[in-house]
Amino acid sequence: MQALYAQLLVGLINGSFYALLSLGLAVIFGMLNIINFAHGALYMMGAFCAYFLLNLTGIGYWWALLVAPIVVGIFGMILERTMLQWLAGLDHLYGLLLTFGIALIVQGVFQNYFGSSGLPYAIPDYPQIGEWRGLQGGMNLGFMFLPVYRGWVVIFSLVVCIATWYLIEKTRLGAYLRAATENPTLVRAFGINVPRMITLTYGLGVGLAALAGVLSAPINQVRPLMGADLIIVVFAVVVIGGMGSIMGSIITGFALGVIEGLTKYFYPEASNTVVFVLMVLVLLVKPTGLTGRAA
Amino acid sequence: MKHRISALFLGTALALAAGGGAMAQDKTVKIGVLTDNSGLYSDLGGAGSTLAAQMAVEDSGLAAKGWKIDIVSADHQNKPDIATTVARQWIDVEKVDIFVDVLNSGVALAVNNLVKEKNAIMINTGAATSDLTNAQCSPNTIHWVYDTYMLANSTGQALVKAGGDTWYFLTADYAFGHALERDTAAVVVKSGGKVIGTVRHPLNSSDFSSFLLQAQASKAKIIGMANAGGDTTNTIKQAAEFGIVAGGQKLAGLLLFINDVHSLGLKVAQGLNFTETFYWDLNDGTRAFSKRFSERMKNKAMPSMVQAGVYSGLIHYFKTIDAMGGNPHDGVKVVAKMKEAPTDDPLFGKGTIRADGRKLHPAYLFEVKKPSESKGPWDYYKLVGTTPGDQAFRPLSESACPLVKK
Numbered sequence: 288m289q290a291l292y293a294q295l296l297v298g299l300i301n302g303s304f305y306a307l308l309s310l311g312l313a314v315i316f317g318m319l320n321i322i323n324f325a326h327g328a329l330y331m332m333g334a335f336c337a338y339f340l341l342n343l344t345g346i347g348y349w350w351a352l353l354v355a356p357i358v359v360g361i362f363g364m365i366l367e368r369t370m371l372q373w374l375a376g377l378d379h380l381y382g383l384l385l386t387f388g389i390a391l392i393v394q395g396v397f398q399n400y401f402g403s404s405g406l407p408y409a410i411p412d413y414p415q416i417g418e419w420r421g422l423q424g425g426m427n428l429g430f431m432f433l434p435v436y437r438g439w440v441v442i443f444s445l446v447v448c449i450a451t452w453y454l455i456e457k458t459r460l461g462a463y464l465r466a467a468t469e470n471p472t473l474v475r476a477f478g479i480n481v482p483r484m485i486t487l488t489y490g491l492g493v494g495l496a497a498l499a500g501v502l503s504a505p506i507n508q509v510r511p512l513m514g515a516d517l518i519i520v521v522f523a524v525v526v527i528g529g530m531g532s533i534m535g536s537i538i539t540g541f542a543l544g545v546i547e548g549l550t551k552y553f554y555p556e557a558s559n560t561v562v563f564v565l566m567v568l569v570l571l572v573k574p575t576g577l578t579g580r581a582a
Numbered sequence: 583m584k585h586r587i588s589a590l591f592l593g594t595a596l597a598l599a600a601g602g603g604a605m606a607q608d609k610t611v612k613i614g615v616l617t618d619n620s621g622l623y624s625d626l627g628g629a630g631s632t633l634a635a636q637m638a639v640e641d642s643g644l645a646a647k648g649w650k651i652d653i654v655s656a657d658h659q660n661k662p663d664i665a666t667t668v669a670r671q672w673i674d675v676e677k678v679d680i681f682v683d684v685l686n687s688g689v690a691l692a693v694n695n696l697v698k699e700k701n702a703i704m705i706n707t708g709a710a711t712s713d714l715t716n717a718q719c720s721p722n723t724i725h726w727v728y729d730t731y732m733l734a735n736s737t738g739q740a741l742v743k744a745g746g747d748t749w750y751f752l753t754a755d756y757a758f759g760h761a762l763e764r765d766t767a768a769v770v771v772k773s774g775g776k777v778i779g780t781v782r783h784p785l786n787s788s789d790f791s792s793f794l795l796q797a798q799a800s801k802a803k804i805i806g807m808a809n810a811g812g813d814t815t816n817t818i819k820q821a822a823e824f825g826i827v828a829g830g831q832k833l834a835g836l837l838l839f840i841n842d843v844h845s846l847g848l849k850v851a852q853g854l855n856f857t858e859t860f861y862w863d864l865n866d867g868t869r870a871f872s873k874r875f876s877e878r879m880k881n882k883a884m885p886s887m888v889q890a891g892v893y894s895g896l897i898h899y900f901k902t903i904d905a906m907g908g909n910p911h912d913g914v915k916v917v918a919k920m921k922e923a924p925t926d927d928p929l930f931g932k933g934t935i936r937a938d939g940r941k942l943h944p945a946y947l948f949e950v951k952k953p954s955e956s957k958g959p960w961d962y963y964k965l966v967g968t969t970p971g972d973q974a975f976r977p978l979s980e981s982a983c984p985l986v987k988k
Contacts, residue, residue: 290799297791402881403624404815407847410823425825431795434823506823507788508815508845512622516788551783551792556755558792559784 293431294552295545300437302544303444304499308521309528309536310448311495314455316530318468318488321371321382326521327514328390329493332359333500334509335397338408348411348422348505355501356494363493367486375485390515397511405508410436422505440502447498448537451491455533464488523566529576539577607908609649613639613896614678616665616693617708619657622786622812623685625841627708630889631655631683633878637871638896644904654678660785662692669693673700679911680705680899682892687711687758691718698722701913705899707891710810710837711761712976715940719983722913724920726941727891728859730758731976733836734766736857736945736969741804741834742773749834750802751780752793752817754809759785762808762836778802783809790817794824798831806834815842822850839886843962848953851962855949860887860929861963864946867928876960884960894929895941933971938983942971 308330315323336355340346346354366389374381412421425434455461464484467474471481500514507513520543528539543562550561557564569577615635617627632655639651654676658665665684672678673696681697684690685708697704698720705724706714712731714723749770753759759782767777779800781793794817797805805826807817814835821833835842835856843851862872862884871893875885885893902920903909910916917939925933925941933943948963956962978986 290795293795293799294792297789297795300791301789398620398624400881402841402845402883403620403622403628404812404841404845406845407819407850409847409849425823432798432825432829434825436823437791506820508812508819510812512812513788516786548792552796555781555783555793559787 290430291549291552294548296431296433297437297551298545298548299541300441300544301547302541303441304503304517304540305521305524305544306448306537306540307444307495307499307502308517309524309540310451310533311492311499312521312525313528313530313533313536314451314495315489315492316525317533318464318492319367319371319375319485320379320468321374321386321489322379323492324383324387324518325366325389325393326386326492326496327516327518328393329359329363329496329514330500330503330517331397331511331514332362332393333497334408334504334507334513335401335406335500336497337501337504338406338509341408347413348501351501352498356497359497359500360490360494364486364490366493367489371489372482372485390518394511394515401511403510403512405510405513408504408509410434410505436505440506444499444502447495451495452533452537520562523562525576527562527566527569527576529578532576532578535576535578608911609644609647609908611649611651611680611903611909612676612678613651613653614669614672614676614681615653615655615683615892616658616669616672616681616689617655617683617685618660619655621660623660623708623810625845625883626811626839626886626888627683627685627892630875630879630883630885631708631892633875634885634889634892635682635896637875637878638893638900641893642897642900642904644900647904649904658684658686658689660686660689662688665689666692666696669696670700673697673702677911679703679909679913680896682706682895683708683888685709685888687713687761688756690714691757694718694720694723697913703899703913703917705892705895707895708888710758712765713757713761715936715938715981715983716976717982719938719981719985721939721985722917724895724917724935724939724941726895727887728837728857728945729940729975730762730765730836732859732945732974733762733857734769735976736947736974737834737836737855738766738769738806739773740947740967741832741855742770742775746804746832746834747775748802749775749777749804749806750797750800751777751806751808752790752797753780753782754785754813755782756785758810759808763806766806766808766836783813785813787813788816790820791824793817794821794826798824798826798829802831804832804834806836808836810837811839811842814838815846818846818854819850827853839888840884840960840962841886843950844883844960848951848956848962851950852952853950855947855966857945857947858887858963859943859945860885860890861946861948861965862960863963864965867931871929890929894925894927897927898923898925898935936978938978938981938986940975942975944971945969945974 337351422436528535551558615632680703687709690709707726712729714725753763838856921935930943947967
């Protein structure tokens with residue numbers, strides 16, 4: 288029974304990565320109508336960015352949480368300006384193919400230079416307050432040993448998810464954004480620079496992916512294929528949650544992490560496929576996904 | 583007219599004779615490096631294996647004797663179906679004589695069958711499954727570097743002797759993981775230990791926390807990692823995070839490569855015990871080769887034992903066909919000759935190839951150094967013990983290989 292609680296908690300931790308990544312995808316799809324297959328590669332770039340910041344410039348984890356999403360976000364905005372913007376109004380398939388190609392190129396370049404086994408990135412050991420050594424170590428919860436870093440990941444990503452949701456659904460800026468995607472001509476008539484807004488939105492979505500990458504660097508090896516391995520699951524999460532729904536992807540992200548964790552406990556061999564089985568079941572019953580609106 | 587006809591006959595006869603002569607003296611060889619060029623094992627084999635093959639060709643000196651040797655390379659993506667499609671095309675269309683590397687046990691077993699059917703040659707330096715020289719042995723295959731029986735025998739026995747008598751396995755869910763778990767469990771039980779549980783994870787998982795929690799809850803003294811490459815490195819990294827080693831349990835890397843240690847960093851990897859048959863810093867011979875190798879690798883990596891095996895296996899192959907005076911393009915015949923002669927190269931030292939296709943050489947038990955003990959990049963291992971070649975691998979008396987006369 289203790290092990291079961293532990294699995295639930297571990298599932299929640301993985302769920303926070305799913306939530307952060309699928310949130311970025313949902314923002315990009317909801318606002319730009321692009322199925323961003325480059326998301327996994329951008330997540331990987333976030334992790335590599337943290338690695339370079341540490342090893343080349345000495346910038347540690349805490350600043351990397353801020354700097355890496357900005358750097359990768361700017362890269363994303365350049366992508367949007369130079370390539371993706373020309374696909375506006377075309378079929379989803381074009382965006383999907385283009386971003387898939389971008390992902391393959393980015394991963395290929397990284398793999399060529401850094402190999403496949405990856406690079407080490409340690410859990411930060413500062414600030415040191417009392418007996419706390421940064422985010423290292425862990426606490427005994429009685430039913431499991433919880434690494435401090437994992438607990439931090441859950442709390443931090445929850446905060447980021449809710450902040451993003453609030454920004455888009457509750458603020459004036461978010462309202463402009465949503466209006467701009469519904470009727471760009473009208474919004475432009477009010478004097479709002481819609482293309483710039485779309486570029487910034489893509490940058491935001493990409494930044495979220497990079498942020499997840501930085502969060503994951505101390506847990507997983509920093510590897511060129513770390514995004515490719517994860518992205519398929521994240522897409523399944525987005526499809527189950529309903530494409531483009533912000534809250535849907537956050538909740539589904541966490542929920543699927545938990546379900547996957549439970550599968551690892553009861554029948555580990557199926558843990559890589561359970562998400563897809565669920566996806567099939569959901570699509571059979573509700574083709575728009577759990578929280579998606581009909582197109 | 584008459585002259586012309588006889589000239590034509592003469593010409594044809596000459597051409598036939600020349601052609602026939604060329605057959606007996608055929609000095610062309612095509613080598614196929616079938617490996618993982620893009621996935622989780624690409625640092626162990628991949629481009630490094632192709633480089634090792636090139637270096638073997640250069641060092642063999644055969645070009646100066648009129649041989650023409652070509653190398654082709656392909657990515658099997660760790661999928662047996664892709665591997666057999668490529669292998670079939672290589673043999674039928676490109677006339678590949680010999681396959682090297684062929685890492686991934688699932689891939690190796692599939693290619694093993696095809697190579698036998700087509701009478702080609704495989705020098706397997708990458709796959710671990712001991713089935714290649716046991717139930718599935720073949721007159722066309724030589725298993726060069728290591729296998730699951732040897733790893734289990736060396737690492738497993740040493741750890742049980744050191745007091746690690748209860749084991750929990752974390753196993754990659756495919757042919758290789760199953761073979762390694764099975765062979766290690768047998769050694770553990772034989773040495774007086776007990777296996778109290780096992781969990782099978784899908785290949786290429788990124789998160790091992792659930793599996794590690796189960797291993798932790800089992801309270802086994804040893805957690806045996808029957809996986810490889812990125813799976814192993816992520817397991818080790820996350821085990822440190824969950825305080826598994828600090829909590830008194832010991833991690834056993836049943837298959838670990840120098841590239842894994844390099845990518846983990848000594849801070850995380852220190853103290854791990856495991857077995858390899860090649861390490862760049864063993865002696866002058868290995869150091870000289872490895873230095874040349876790493877200068878030509880794009881990330882300056884030292885060779886893994888898989889890549890070293892490609893070099894060593896091909897050197898022996900070249901010696902054999904050179905002694906035969908030409909390439910007969912007959913796998914069984916060449917492999918039989920390779921088994922007759924003892925092997926000797928700077929990388930693995932003196933050795934032999936057994937009737938079942940098992941190459942014998944010493945196995946080394948290593949321990950990863952502490953960061954303070956390491957003098958520089960790639961200075962990672964301490965030698966803990968050496969098992970001679972004739973004791974490291976499965977004895978022929980236990981073999982189920984049909985090629986072994988009993």
